[in-house]
Amino acid sequence: xxxxxxxxxxxxxxxxxxxxxxxxxxxxxxxxxxxxxxxxxxxxxxxxxxxxxxxxxxxxxxxxxxxxxxxxxxxxxxxxxxxxxxxxxxxxxxxxxxxxxxxxxxxxxxxxxxxxxxxxxxxxxxxxxxxxxxxxxxxxxxxxxxxxxxxxxxxxxxxxxxxxxxxxxxxxxxxxxxxxxxxxxxxxxxxxxxxxxxxxxxxxxxxxxxxxxxxxxxxxxxxxxxx
Numbered sequence: 001x002x003x004x005x006x007x008x009x010x011x012x013x014x015x016x017x018x019x020x021x022x023x024x025x026x027x028x029x030x031x032x033x034x035x036x037x038x039x040x041x042x043x044x045x046x047x048x049x050x051x052x053x054x055x056x057x058x059x060x061x062x063x064x065x066x067x068x069x070x071x072x073x074x075x076x077x078x079x080x081x082x083x084x085x086x087x088x089x090x091x092x093x094x095x096x097x098x099x100x101x102x103x104x105x106x107x108x109x110x111x112x113x114x115x116x117x118x119x120x121x122x123x124x125x126x127x128x129x130x131x132x133x134x135x136x137x138x139x140x141x142x143x144x145x146x147x148x149x150x151x152x153x154x155x156x157x158x159x160x161x162x163x164x165x166x167x168x169x170x171x172x173x174x175x176x177x178x179x180x181x182x183x184x185x186x187x188x189x190x191x192x193x194x195x196x197x198x199x200x201x202x203x204x205x206x207x208x209x210x211x212x213x214x215x216x217x218x219x220x221x222x223x224x225x226x227x
Contacts (some may be wrong), residue, residue, distance in 0.1 A: 001062050002023075002024040003012045003024070004058050004059075004060060005056060007056050008054050016043075018040040021044075022177050024037065026189050027087065031173070032189070032191070034193070035192055035216070041176035043196075044193070046145070048143070049145035062143065068141050068143060068144065072147050074152075079121075084117070085102060086129060088102050089138070101138070102134075106131075109137060109160055109164050111162075126153050126154055126157045128152075145174045150179055153157055180217075189203065190202065199213060
C-alpha cells in the first residue's frame, strides 16, 4: 500500500495538518502507528478506515471504507442498544442463525457465554470495549483500523485482545497505541508520526534504534528494555 502526497486538514480554526505523506508500507504484516498526542495517528486511521477523505493525494492499494473498517477511541460510548444483541446486529431478538453468529463474535473477544439479552449499559467499561471489538469482528471488511484498542482493558482484557488479533490471520491491521510493547510480538511495520509528519518507518526494532524516535516517544530518551 502506498501513500502519494496524501494530506488532510480539518475544517475550522485548527491549524493541524496531516501530511503531505509519501511512503509505502507492506501488506503482509500489521502496521503499528506511534507518536505523541496530536501527532496525527487518529487522523491517519480515519483516512484508512474511510471515515474521512484526503484533502489531496491518494492511497494506492486500498479502497478506504469499502475494504476497511474503523474502530474509534472510546467506541463503547456509541453502545445504546437495549441489549447486546441490538448493539451487535440491530435486533433485540434476532433469529437463531444470527444469535449463533453473535455468540461466536462474543467468544472471540473474551465474552463467551454472556447472554445476548443482557443490557449493554450494565457492562463494565472493559466489557463494553470488548463488545465494541465484537461489533468490528462482525464487519465484512478485510482491513481494520484500530484506534487505541487496548484502552480501558485490564490484564485479562489485553490477553483476550492479543488472542483475538492473533487469530485474524490474513487480515490487514493498522493499530494506534501508546502501549507499543503489547504489539511487539506481531513483528509490526512501525510508523512514527510527529506533528502530522512521518518521523520514521520500518520494523519496530529498527525504528527504536533511531535517536529521534527515542527522544520523541521515550522519557529522557530512555530504553525500551530491548537493548
